Amino acid sequence: MRAHHLLAATVIMLAIAALWWQQHAHADRSTAIARVPPALAEPTSRMLLAYNGVDDAMQPDLAIAAARAAARGGSPVAMRDLANALKRCAGLRAVDEETVVEKEERIGESFRRFATETGLRYDAVAQRSEVAGRIAGELDAKRACAGLPDAELATWQVWLERAAASGDLDAKRDYAAAVLHKLSDAQALFADIDEVAREKKRAFGFMQDVLTSGDCTASTQLHLLAPGPYDAYVAMLISAEWGAAVQPQIADPTLAAKNNAFMQRQVDLAAARVPAGLQASAQAAARLASSRCRPVRY
Numbered sequence: 001m002r003a004h005h006l007l008a009a010t011v012i013m014l015a016i017a018a019l020w021w022q023q024h025a026h027a028d029r030s031t032a033i034a035r036v037p038p039a040l041a042e043p044t045s046r047m048l049l050a051y052n053g054v055d056d057a058m059q060p061d062l063a064i065a066a067a068r069a070a071a072r073g074g075s076p077v078a079m080r081d082l083a084n085a086l087k088r089c090a091g092l093r094a095v096d097e098e099t100v101v102e103k104e105e106r107i108g109e110s111f112r113r114f115a116t117e118t119g120l121r122y123d124a125v126a127q128r129s130e131v132a133g134r135i136a137g138e139l140d141a142k143r144a145c146a147g148l149p150d151a152e153l154a155t156w157q158v159w160l161e162r163a164a165a166s167g168d169l170d171a172k173r174d175y176a177a178a179v180l181h182k183l184s185d186a187q188a189l190f191a192d193i194d195e196v197a198r199e200k201k202r203a204f205g206f207m208q209d210v211l212t213s214g215d216c217t218a219s220t221q222l223h224l225l226a227p228g229p230y231d232a233y234v235a236m237l238i239s240a241e242w243g244a245a246v247q248p249q250i251a252d253p254t255l256a257a258k259n260n261a262f263m264q265r266q267v268d269l270a271a272a273r274v275p276a277g278l279q280a281s282a283q284a285a286a287r288l289a290s291s292r293c294r295p296v297r298y
Contacts, residue, residue: 051078060085060092061144064152071159079163080171086156087178089145093153097139104135117255161199164206169213172206176221179203183224200225216242216293223266229273230282236270237286239263242293 051070054063063085070078092100108131115122145153157178163171179199182188189196204225210218219238226232240263274282 051075053077054081054085059144060088060141061148064089064148074166076163076166076168076171079159079166080168080174083156083158083160083163083171084174086153086159088141089148090153090156092138092142092145093150097142100138100142101135104131104138107131107134161202169210169215172210173218173221176203176207176210176218176225180221180224201227204231211238211289212292214292214294216290219289223270229270230278233267233270233274233279233282234286234289236267237283238289238293240267241286241290 051067051073054066058066063081067078067082067085071082095103108127112122112124112127114120157175160171160175160178164175179196180203182196183200204222204227207218207222207225211222216238219235219242222235223232223239226235271279
């Protein structure tokens with residue numbers, strides 16, 4: 001478990017998501033997506049075999065160019081690569097260079113605190129060098145994205161949803177994370193609440209697929225995306241189960257105890273929203289899902 005930084009963020013997002021969903025639980029109809037990518041061609045074996053993915057270090061404009069044709073041809077991996085590169089460019093386009101620098105410095109400081117609290121080895125000189133390298137890389141990427149059309153950048157989530165619907169588990173995780181981010185952004189949430197409701201339901205289904213694959217880290221997102229108290233309770237029980245399994249990896253016993261107490265409070269809060277007659281079946285469902293979890297190491 002990623003210590004209390006992740007857990008604190010979970011509390012905030014849970015409160016926002018729960019408040020919104022209570023008010024809009026029946027908002028379930030789809031709305032048109034403003035900018036839809038070109039219709040997918042039938043995937044050809046030549047096109048799918050020709051696409052081997054893009055290098056993580058590749059500039060986003062080059063990654064877009066490398067993935068575009070195969071994505072339109074139906075390759076799930078290419079669709080995911082295209083979506084992530086478009087998303088990266090869209091994010092960089094939306095901020096100035098000073099904001100880019102501040103963000104990377106905050107990430108570096110967060111890692112330093114996490115390493116200190118969990119007993120991980122930490123090399124301050126190496127970390128400063130890494131942060132400086134990341135800043136330079138992000139600024140280079142921002143400049144590389146400058147020539148791409150806004151209309152194409154705006155399609156990143158559509159491509160990501162297509163990749164997830166095609167069975168790509170990483171795309172399913174990325175799509176759920178994008179929807180949760182939107183749920184935490186009041187402006188994005190209320191810009192098109194019907195579409196967000198559709199995306200939330202879609203993301204919950206995707207994360208159920210991830211959970212079924214044996215990745216029980218999906219339970220944290222499932223809890224926040226759950227359409228009702230029963231599903232939220234099942235997800236929280238699974239999250240507590242795999243969380244307890246990784247607690248021994250936390251070097252600081254005080255932090256481990258705080259994490260355990262936090263998770264138990266969340267389980268109790270989730271249980272309080274479920275009728276007593278349904279709690280046993282929820283617990284059985286959680287035990288069954290947890291029995292299929294793959295080991296997690298951090």
